[in-house]
Amino acid sequence: MTPREIHLSSTRRLLLRSGVALALVPWMPARAAADDLPEIPAMTAFLAGRKPRLAAVRLTLPQLADNGQTVPMKVAVDGPFTPATRVTAINLFSESNPVPEMAAFEFPAFVERIEVESRVRLAASQRIVAVASLADGTLLASAAEVIVTIAGCMDGT
Amino acid sequence: MPDARITVPPSVARGKPFEVRIIVRHPMETGYRTDESGKSIPRNVIRTFTCRYNGDVVFSARMSSGIAANPYLRFFVTAKDSGQLAFEWVDDNGVRGSDSAAVTVV
Numbered sequence: 001m002t003p004r005e006i007h008l009s010s011t012r013r014l015l016l017r018s019g020v021a022l023a024l025v026p027w028m029p030a031r032a033a034a035d036d037l038p039e040i041p042a043m044t045a046f047l048a049g050r051k052p053r054l055a056a057v058r059l060t061l062p063q064l065a066d067n068g069q070t071v072p073m074k075v076a077v078d079g080p081f082t083p084a085t086r087v088t089a090i091n092l093f094s095e096s097n098p099v100p101e102m103a104a105f106e107f108p109a110f111v112e113r114i115e116v117e118s119r120v121r122l123a124a125s126q127r128i129v130a131v132a133s134l135a136d137g138t139l140l141a142s143a144a145e146v147i148v149t150i151a152g153c154m155d156g157t
Numbered sequence: 158m159p160d161a162r163i164t165v166p167p168s169v170a171r172g173k174p175f176e177v178r179i180i181v182r183h184p185m186e187t188g189y190r191t192d193e194s195g196k197s198i199p200r201n202v203i204r205t206f207t208c209r210y211n212g213d214v215v216f217s218a219r220m221s222s223g224i225a226a227n228p229y230l231r232f233f234v235t236a237k238d239s240g241q242l243a244f245e246w247v248d249d250n251g252v253r254g255s256d257s258a259a260v261t262v263v
Contacts, residue, residue, distance in 0.1 A: 118225075
């Protein structure tokens with residue numbers, strides 16, 4: 001091998017390597033975002049430094065919502081619960097709605113099955129977070145991403 | 158016409174959770190819309206919703222414009238004694254609505 005050939009092949013290797021790195025770059029932040037909760041100031045204020053565990057809460061919204069005016073939403077928290085560890089509230093936060101505190105559901109009486117279904121309005125494609133508060137102070141959370149085709153509160157009709 | 162449609166099972170087992178479904182007739186006006194003359198329509202959404210079971214609050218919701226018009230709620234309540242589920246809600250205009258459903262525990 002002449003020195004010239006060595007030079008060429010190392011450039012090619014470098015190119016290949018940077019290509020692989022470039023392909024990985026957009027994949028990595030997306031992966032990190034799925035594991036984390038979105039930054040919502042109203043939620044940060046509600047949490048007040050507490051860190052919810054990403055477990056037990058199942059927040060279900062369609063991946064694609066044709067109309068943001070009414071989007072089915074279901075949130076459930078997996079038990080079993082005891083009166084000491086029962087769910088007392090579920091708070092719903094929106095990343096992009098003009099009102100980030102979408103709703104809060106409270107359960108003053110013990111119930112084995114924690115499941116709430118409703119229909120929400122979404123102003124844009126965004127992530128929604130459900131935070132469940134337990135009687136012992138534990139916080140559990142889950143996020144769901146929704147792509148909205150027609151925004152929920154911008155129509156002038 | 159009634160302001161709400163409520164669905165509860167015809168009979169429920171004591172100590173077990175049962176499903177409650179309710180749709181309240183309400184525009185849940187966001188405050189971001191305008192009428193034909195371009196005047197903005199003031200916000201009017203149901204702020205608080207409460208469900209009482211024989212007098213005790215068993216479920217409540219605080220809502221915003223993020224809940225769709227004619228709010229629908231489905232949740233679970235633990236069956237204790239036969240009696241009544243009483244629902245009450247208040248909107249931004251201070252208008253109160255209420256409705257109730259009978260519960261038969263077997």
